[in-house]
Amino acid sequence: xxxxxxxxxxxxxxxxxSMTLLCAQDMNHEYMYWYRQDPGMGLRLIHYSVGExxxxxxxxxxxxxxxxxxxxxxxxxxxxxxxxxxxxxxCASSYKGIPLGxxxxxxxxxxxxxxxxx
Amino acid sequence: DQQVKQNSPSLSVQEGRISILNCDYTxxxxxxxxxxxxxxxxxxxFLISISSIKDKNEDGRFTVFLNKSAKHLxxxxxxxxxxxxxxxxxxxxxxxxxKYIFGTGTRLKVLA
Numbered sequence: 001x002x003x004x005x006x007x008x009x010x011x012x013x014x015x016x017x018s019m020t021l022l023c024a025q026d027m028n029h030e031y032m033y034w035y036r037q038d039p040g041m042g043l044r045l046i047h048y049s050v051g052e053x054x055x056x057x058x059x060x061x062x063x064x065x066x067x068x069x070x071x072x073x074x075x076x077x078x079x080x081x082x083x084x085x086x087x088x089x090x091c092a093s094s095y096k097g098i099p100l101g102x103x104x105x106x107x108x109x110x111x112x113x114x115x116x117x118x
Numbered sequence: 119d120q121q122v123k124q125n126s127p128s129l130s131v132q133e134g135r136i137s138i139l140n141c142d143y144t145x146x147x148x149x150x151x152x153x154x155x156x157x158x159x160x161x162x163x164f165l166i167s168i169s170s171i172k173d174k175n176e177d178g179r180f181t182v183f184l185n186k187s188a189k190h191l192x193x194x195x196x197x198x199x200x201x202x203x204x205x206x207x208x209x210x211x212x213x214x215x216x217k218y219i220f221g222t223g224t225r226l227k228v229l230a
Contacts, residue, residue, distance in 0.1 A: 004161070019226070031159070031216055033218070035220070040127070040222060041222060042124070042207060042220050042221050042222035042223050043207060043209075043220035043223075044220070045217060045218070045219065045220075046218060049217065058217060090161055090162070091149050093219075106152060106167065106211070106218065107152070107154075107162075107209075107210075107218055108164075109154075109161035109162045109163070110161050111159075111160055111161045112159070112160070112161055
């Protein structure tokens, strides 16, 4: 059981190049999320999806696009990379609905993708 | 506007003593709160959570306290161990939404 898998793990881009980060989960989760982690900023939500074919904006969506064509996959795209998008990106997934009570985990994270834009 | 705040960027504690990590929030609609631990070069892993209908939840060495009137939650680790050294994030979800908002994190160092 792999959980949440992110590819690639590392990538270096030049300003203006495009790329796509892939997130795949094998837990049959309904919801999927993309976060970025930057020093002193914590984890900030970029985009999320509550089901196949649906996406929504998070806290910092500008400069990114997403697609969820299959339930198990959530793609994060950078059409024209900028140095400000240098970050570590984390994908997460969760079950649908409200946790039944305290103690329940909600988000399962991938190991991260480190992106550097020169 | 930071809705979830962790005002202490770092904390050092002696092994065996209590670690207390704090988190404040501004949105009164938050109804579920979580703590995650993160080691370098790894994804965050779930630690403990609490629903807004409770004021305390305990799991082994970890206890989370929720004070809704103060919009404050805290994570207590007793006793602290060197393996607890990591960055800790608190997170919250607003009622009726699917968005989980994270704080900026607190780096805990447990000294042997």
